[in-house]
Each structure stands twice: as structure tokens, then as C-alpha cells.
Amino acid sequence: MIGKKRKLGSKLKELKVGQSYSADLTIADKELLLFLGLTDDANPLYIQHDYASQTPFKQPLVPPVMLIGFINSAISMYLPGPGCHIVEQQVTYPHPVYHYAVLSLYLEVTDINEEDHLITVMVKVEDEEGRIVVDGKMKVCPAYELESMNAKSLENFY
Structure with missing residues (x-):
């Protein structure tokens, strides 16, 4: 990673209400075993x-916190992306998720608070039957605009 250029995610001024990201996830044995281990x-x-x-569920469930991990990853990698930090989450799990589920994840920016440098991201995850299995919102601090390293290193020169 040293010497490798890394791109930061969207900065606050680059984000717009309504901006969204979606992806499909498959819950496979590998992910379940890694998480549980x-x-x-x-x-x-x-x-x-x-x-x-x-039990009334009839088959093994996916741990809800594992689903949050997938959501956090999507926020960290895509919307707003690298350099962001989740500061609050409000989430419900209206329906259980079973092993081998195919899920559709949807994120959307619903509010931008410039004063506090925060955005609100609405989260919805549906299973293959179209049922909402995760519903919520997250407050996220997007990546900060960084000062140029060149500007700092040259400040002693006139």
C-alpha cells in the first residue's frame, strides 16, 4: 500500500441529495463462516x-450484524466512499435473512448537513422475494478535502 495512490470518496461539496448506489449480494457459506469465525x-x-x-424460522439465519457489515462496506467503498466515517445508524430488520439469500442493496443520500459535515444515507435491502430485510438510515461524515502537500511543503519559501 505504501506508494500506491489511493482515491478518496466523494467530498461533502460533491454530494447531492438523491445520489444513490445499488448492488446485489449473495450470502454464501464462505462469508458466513468467515464472519462467525x-x-x-x-x-x-x-x-x-x-x-x-x-424454530419458527425453519432454517439458519444470517446474523443481522453481518448484514450491517455489507452495508458499511458499501458506504465506505462507494457512497460516499473511501475516507468516510459512519457516526450513527438507525436500522430495523423486518424480515429474517436465510443462508444463500440473494439481496439487493440500495443506498441514497437524503440529507446534507454542511455545518456538521454530515450526510444522511437511507438504506434498504430487499431479498429475492422483494421483502425489505434491512431498513434504516445512517449519518455519515464524508471524506474531508485535504490541503495540498505541496502547498504545505513550500510555505517557508517566499
Whole structure:
């Protein structure tokens, strides 16, 4: 990474209300096992088919916090993108998400607060049946406009 040029995401002045991003996600075993291993989460509702089959859900669920990880990644990488920071989130999970689900993620900028250097991003995730499985909003601090390194390094010269 050293010496590699990295592009920052959209700065506050570049963002517009209504700007959006969408993507499709597939919840595969690899992602589930990596997440559960990383978090040391052994909830039987997430990993044991025999247990889950005896619950009202009938099959293992995807942990909600894993879904938030996908959303955070989309915000960090695409809207507003690299250099941003999520400062608040309000999220509900109206329907469960099952293993192997194909999801559609939609993000949209709904408010820009220049004074506080924050934007509000509406979040919607639908499953393959069109049901909303994640609904919410996030307050995000977009990347800051950086001063030129050349301007700083030359400030001692007249």
C-alpha cells in the first residue's frame, strides 16, 4: 500500500441529495463462516440446521450484524466512499435473512448537513422475494478535502 495512490470518496461539496448506489449480494457459506469465525459467534440459530429447523424460522439465519457489515462496506467503498466515517445508524430488520439469500442493496443520500459535515444515507435491502430485510438510515461524515502537500511543503519559501 505504501506508494500506491489511493482515491478518496466523494467530498461533502460533491454530494447531492438523491445520489444513490445499488448492488446485489449473495450470502454464501464462505462469508458466513468467515464472519462467525471472526466474531466467535456460535449461536445455533446461525449455524445449526437441526436446531433452526425446530424454530419458527425453519432454517439458519444470517446474523443481522453481518448484514450491517455489507452495508458499511458499501458506504465506505462507494457512497460516499473511501475516507468516510459512519457516526450513527438507525436500522430495523423486518424480515429474517436465510443462508444463500440473494439481496439487493440500495443506498441514497437524503440529507446534507454542511455545518456538521454530515450526510444522511437511507438504506434498504430487499431479498429475492422483494421483502425489505434491512431498513434504516445512517449519518455519515464524508471524506474531508485535504490541503495540498505541496502547498504545505513550500510555505517557508517566499
